[in-house]
């Protein structure tokens with residue numbers, strides 16, 4: 644399996660990244676551990692308040708900046724307040740870099756969706772991001788973005804795990820050549836005790852987390868599991884040396900319950 648996915652603009656994105664939501668004070672060490680374990684992709688956001696630690700770890704690792712893929716995200720308040728550009732500048736400053744690899748609209752803020760997308764397009768056309776995309780977009784949100792867009796989003800980052808396989812949305816995005824990226828790919832740790840996954844873990848001599856991540860990769864998702872524990876960071880990256888057969892892929896597919904652990908994109912504005 645290729646470790647990179649080619650996005651719709653030709654940019655190569657590592658299909659495994661480290662998520663750092665709520666990694667707090669442990670962020671810097673987690674990123675250093677991940678880079679040492681071979682990760683070349685970090686998923687942060689202005690909201691996570693750890694862009695500076697991500698940047699510090701990358702510089703300290705000694706790995707050339709261009710070998711590492713950084714995703715960050717524009718927060719909802721900056722869309723609502725019309726401060727998208729200032730927010731982007733702030734993210735660059737916090738990261739200590741002069742470009743971002745992938746910049747995402749964190750949520751489809753209804754009153755500012757098209758306007759925010761146009762600003763991302765502007766930043767993209769200025770060459771300050773290598774790719775732009777969206778997050779938490781249902782088909783209805785994507786249709787709005789597409790109607791206004793001159794640049795097709797490269798990525799849609801959405802909740803996906805064995806209990807929420809997102810097949811209809813994935814098919815829709817595939818048809819538009821929008822790559823799918825799974826947040827909470829381990830269901831925040833809440834799907835690891837599923838008995839079917841446990842049986843597959845035994846069969847393949849792998850851990851439940853590895854079975855889940857491998858299923859997602861074989862389903863063509865980009866995955867960004869989060870951990871601040873070195874051994875788990877390594878474990879979550881050891882997923883390129885085995886393959887689930889088609890019967891076992893079907894078993895994994897059968898676990899879907901359309902169950903969200905996070906917020907539904909149709910209702911997030913009531914919650915934030």
Ligand code: NAD
Nearest residue numbers: 662663664686778826827828829830831832852868869875
């Ligand atoms: P996740 O599914 O990656 O689960 C992380 C949790 O699973 C950990 O806190 C730990 O408890 C457990 N875990 C991780 N590895 C394990 C292992 N090997 N064995 C046992 N337990 C393990 O959840 P997440 O952090 O919600 O999602 C991953 C990343 O996705 C985030 O860090 C963030 O970067 C991104 N994200 C994006 C959005 C968005 O709105 N775009 C929302 C949520 C998360």
